[in-house]
Amino acid sequence: MVSLTRSGDRTLEEKEALLGYALIAPSLLLIAAVILYPVLYNIYLSFTAVPLSPAESPEWIGLQHYQDLLGSGQFWSALWTTVVFTFFSTTLATLGGLGAALLFNRKFRGRRFARGLVLLPYVAPLISIAFVWRFMLDPLYGIVPYVGSDVLGLYGGDIDLLSNDRTALWSVIFVDAWRYFPFAFLMLIARVQAIPSDMYEAAKIDGASRFAQFKDITLAELKYILATVFLLRWIWNFNKFADIWLLTRQVETLPVYAYTVAFANYQHGQAAAISMVLFLALIGFVLVYVAWILDW
Amino acid sequence: MSTKSTYRHTVDSFKNALGLGNQTIETSLYERLIFYIALGLSLFVTLFPFYYMTVASLSPESSLYSLPPTLIPDELTLTHYRTVFGPETFPFLTYFKNSFIVATVTAGASVLVATFGAYSFARLDYKGRGIFSRGVLMVYMFSGILLVVPMFQVIVWLGFVDSLWSLFITYLVQTLPVSLYMLGNYFRSIPEEIEEAAIMDGYSRLEVIFKITLPLSAPAIVAVFFFTFMIAWNEYLFASIFLESQGVYTLPIGIEALASGFHQVWGEIMAASLLTSIPLIVMFMYLEKYMVEGLTFGAVEG
Structure with a gap:
């Protein structure tokens, strides 16, 4: 690739190119070794039975793991839980972010400071967030069950919101939306502020109602950024593991399912197949979404 | 735009220019x-x-x-804080130290490797640059859960199980795409003429990087450092499988162990949670401006 002239000198372009390769090489080597290789290895593992002892090599069993998955009720239920969790936590976080962005579009004293405060759930460490919510949802002394059941009487007491079958998923969805709405807020606020105010002025003069202004100006202007925020959050929520796992063991999404199969049952080959299905389902969703909704 | 609003706009502009505008x-x-x-x-x-x-x-x-x-x-x-800092119940200070070491070393290494890589993407011209830089962004599609099984095998093979090295290598690579992206964007925003002028004056490319680009990029480098620090500080998935003994636990693993090992220790858990949050919140307050870009790009599995 590098041609040396007779005197051994290189041209300036060649030197630049060489330096370019030299500077990017460490990044590329690391990514190839610690991301690309594991991803390819994961594909291989999903077709094998992985023995417990690392000294023995995996045994090729073809599509067995995938066939087992398709016939397993636990797998389909985990897939459904993943879709429900992802859809509602993503929608709630996006709507929450939109609401906050519209509120903060208005000038008020202390706006900059308040904006920093709104980002706190997203900035604080996950472990702290998970445990403060577990404390607040604690069935004996938690403040949420106290207010919800003793004060407001919304439901009969004695329900552990995080371990009850029917409420665990919704509690996790709510906490996740609470933690990640600041992301949507950050993405949207800049775009909201960029909508020219004369558009609203003009609409007002033309007699458009508040709702019409919101629908025809705000939403129309924010359509693409909203769709992008939704897609990004969808991707991340679909793969979510720690946020769910640290709150409760009752919500089994595909990542949680893969984790327990791998590290509680030690079936690494089966777990590799689950994570492959997770990945393919996500890619499938992204392609359909981009083609049909974003219309790129 | 309707004629009415054009008229209104014109009138407002005149009013503003004459200081008669109704600003409230x-x-x-x-x-x-x-x-x-x-x-x-x-x-x-x-x-x-x-x-x-x-x-x-x-x-x-x-x-x-x-x-x-x-x-x-x-x-x-302050009872709960005394328990947290005391050695009897659980070694919070050890966890804190482990998290701090992993996060600092990861962030330092990530900044170092990514600075060179990002400069190469931003300024140097060579075959394959476009593919490389787009490929690095694509890597972002691979989630932690997809990597966790094969990475476990790799870490076992390397003999890094139960050592902080396992986390260091994993976090370093997982944060590289974000760091490359953020630094690359920043380098591109520095006017190229400054660097060209230095080259005219006889500086070599490496001298340009160290004497001109890096000092000008200090805010971005600081932001990337703290951003990767934050990702390493938060990580639970890989730490939960690579670490086995208490002596190497990071904060997320240690606090979880405390919660599952004891009953009714909410006071201690809340104290530990608050202490765990403080470093990130303090950094965020000082660096909010710089971190917003990184946050919108999203943490690893944000």
Whole structure:
């Protein structure tokens, strides 16, 4: 690739190119070794039975793991839980972010400071967030069950919101939306502020109602950024593991399912197949979404 | 745009130019009331858990385990903090130290490797650059859960199980794409003429990088450092499988072990949670401006 002239000198372009390769090489080597290789290895593992002892090599069993998955009720239920969790936590976080962005579009004293405060759930460490919510949802002394059941009487007491079958998923969805709405807020606020105010002025003069202004100006202007925020959050929520796992063991999404199969049952080959299905389902969703909704 | 609004716009412009503009927002008292209620509610929902964490960490056992829950404590106590810092119950300081070492080393290495890589993407011209830089972004599609099984095998093979090296290598590579992206964007925003002028003056490319580009990029480098620090500080998935003994636990693993090992230790858990949050919140307050870009790009598995 590098041609040396007779005197051994290189041209300036060649030197630049060489330096370019030299500077990017460490990044590329690391990514190839610690991301690309594991991803390819994961594909291989999903077709094998992985023995417990690392000294023995995996045994090729073809599509067995995938066939087992398709016939397993636990797998389909985990897939459904993943879709429900992802859809509602993503929608709630996006709507929450939109609401906050519209509120903060208005000038008020202390706006900059308040904006920093709104980002706190997203900035604080996950472990702290998970445990403060577990404390607040604690069935004996938690403040949420106290207010919800003793004060407001919304439901009969004695329900552990995080371990009850029917409420665990919704509690996790709510906490996740609470933690990640600041992301949507950050993405949207800049775009909201960029909508020219004369558009609203003009609409007002033309007699458009508040709702019409919101629908025809705000939403129309924010359509693409909203769709992008939704897609990004969808991707991340679909793969979510720690946020769910640290709150409760009752919500089994595909990542949680893969984790327990791998590290509680030690079936690494089966777990590799689950994570492959997770990945393919996500890619499938992204392609359909981009083609049909974003219309790129 | 309608003629009416053009007319209105023109009139307003003249008014503004003459200093007659009506700058205050014309809203009724009713509207303002609704606005402040909505704002107050949003801030309440956002901030209440943090307030409650603080109060619980400072409340005596008697008020933690009684109903109704204490919102404004009658008496404050540092008992929980003493337990957290004392060596008897659980080695919080060891966890803190481990997390700090992993996060600092990861962030330092990530900045170092990514600075060179990002400069190469931003300024140097060579075959394959476009594919490389787009490929690095594509890597971002691979989630932690997809990597966790094969990475476990790799870490076992390398003999890094139960050592902080396993986390260092994993976090370094997982944060590289974000670092490359953020630094690359920043380098591209520096006017190329400055560097060209230095080359005319006889600087070599490496001298340009060290003497001109890096000093100009200090804000971005600091932001990337703290951003990767934050990702390493938060990580749970890989740490939960690579680490086995208490001596190497990081904060997320250690606090989880405390919660599952004991009953009714909410005061201690809240104190530990608050102490874990402080480094990130302090950094964020100082660096908010720089971190917003990184946050919108999203953490690894944000």
